[in-house]
Amino acid sequence: MPRKISLINYKGGVGKTSLIVNTAACLAEKGNRVLLFDLDTQSNASIWLMRLERWNVLQSSGRGDIFSIFDPAEDTIKDCIIKDVVQDKSGKSILPGLDIVPTTFNLVDVENEYKAQRPPYAVFQEQLEEIEDNYDYILFDCPPNVLRAAQCGIFCSNEVYIPSNPDALSLIGFTLLVDKMLKFHQRSASFRKPGMGKPAQVQGIIFNAIKTGVDIDVPKMRMQFRLNQFKKQKRVGASAKIFSSIVRDAIVVRRAVTLGLPINLVGQVREEEDSVYKDYTDVAQELINHKPS
Numbered sequence: 001m002p003r004k005i006s007l008i009n010y011k012g013g014v015g016k017t018s019l020i021v022n023t024a025a026c027l028a029e030k031g032n033r034v035l036l037f038d039l040d041t042q043s044n045a046s047i048w049l050m051r052l053e054r055w056n057v058l059q060s061s062g063r064g065d066i067f068s069i070f071d072p073a074e075d076t077i078k079d080c081i082i083k084d085v086v087q088d089k090s091g092k093s094i095l096p097g098l099d100i101v102p103t104t105f106n107l108v109d110v111e112n113e114y115k116a117q118r119p120p121y122a123v124f125q126e127q128l129e130e131i132e133d134n135y136d137y138i139l140f141d142c143p144p145n146v147l148r149a150a151q152c153g154i155f156c157s158n159e160v161y162i163p164s165n166p167d168a169l170s171l172i173g174f175t176l177l178v179d180k181m182l183k184f185h186q187r188s189a190s191f192r193k194p195g196m197g198k199p200a201q202v203q204g205i206i207f208n209a210i211k212t213g214v215d216i217d218v219p220k221m222r223m224q225f226r227l228n229q230f231k232k233q234k235r236v237g238a239s240a241k242i243f244s245s246i247v248r249d250a251i252v253v254r255r256a257v258t259l260g261l262p263i264n265l266v267g268q269v270r271e272e273e274d275s276v277y278k279d280y281t282d283v284a285q286e287l288i289n290h291k292p293s
């Protein structure tokens, strides 16, 4: 049984996609079989890892992306997996173990135009069940909301982590997310199957894009205070914590996207002794060690 993990925050731009792509790559580098779902119609993770040219082909085909799994005449999740997605410029796979189910801009239609008897998350869960045992980690990159695409990740996850910046808006985003997620769990309860385990709770907060010299003690303390409140109310996991690993702000995180590579394959960063690459490997290791009961 893989660990199924969503990264989500109601606040946009906090680093959900950067964190999940780079952490997924670090997990794969450690020998894990990792499947990343891009559940955000912006398609940032897909365009990053497939590079624009390859993703454009997918976008214009109208097949092989997450949206197409909701039409039974088209694809299932199994058909949409791109194995060992990261390639060098010659098309050779260079990161074995990191697979993706990509999205295209079509996914936005699941919010309005998808009409079916069963909710999308139930269809998604059934298809995921067919392939999940092939993986150690299944990761869901969610948009900053709890609409239908994000619901697929939340419904199927066992754990939720919140990327956060050290500011008041991230704290508000976290608070809102917990509330919306609990309401969604209530609404979707009748669709849960016995083998799925309990609905996912927030198990951790990961601070991202911390500028050198900036003291994050106060925002961290405020976040810890809110986390403790929620723990008492049993609204988050009993062992939920703020990760001691943080990801610093570094220009190379943006450059990695332009290069179409996760950070662990950007040569220059990898060779530096103390770089943001180390931050992501630390986050990946802390995630491996943090196994909520």
Ligand SMILES: Nc1ncnc2c1ncn2[C@@H]1O[C@H](COP(=O)(O)OP(=O)(O)OP(=O)(O)O)[C@@H](O)[C@H]1O
Pocket (backbone or CB within 6 Å): 011, 012, 013, 014, 015, 016, 017, 018, 019, 040, 042, 044, 142, 143, 144, 208, 209, 210, 247, 248, 249, 250, 251, 253, 254, 257
């Ligand atoms: N540690 C970091 N250092 C520098 N830049 C970063 C860092 N993390 C993220 N960024 C940059 O910040 C921007 C937003 O990051 P990202 O796309 O990962 O956020 P997001 O939460 O997924 O956004 P959205 O809500 O739109 O999905 C991107 O340009 C990304 O390259």
Ligand SMILES: [Mg+2]
Pocket (backbone or CB within 6 Å): 016, 017, 018, 040, 044, 142, 143
């Ligand atoms: Mg994103």
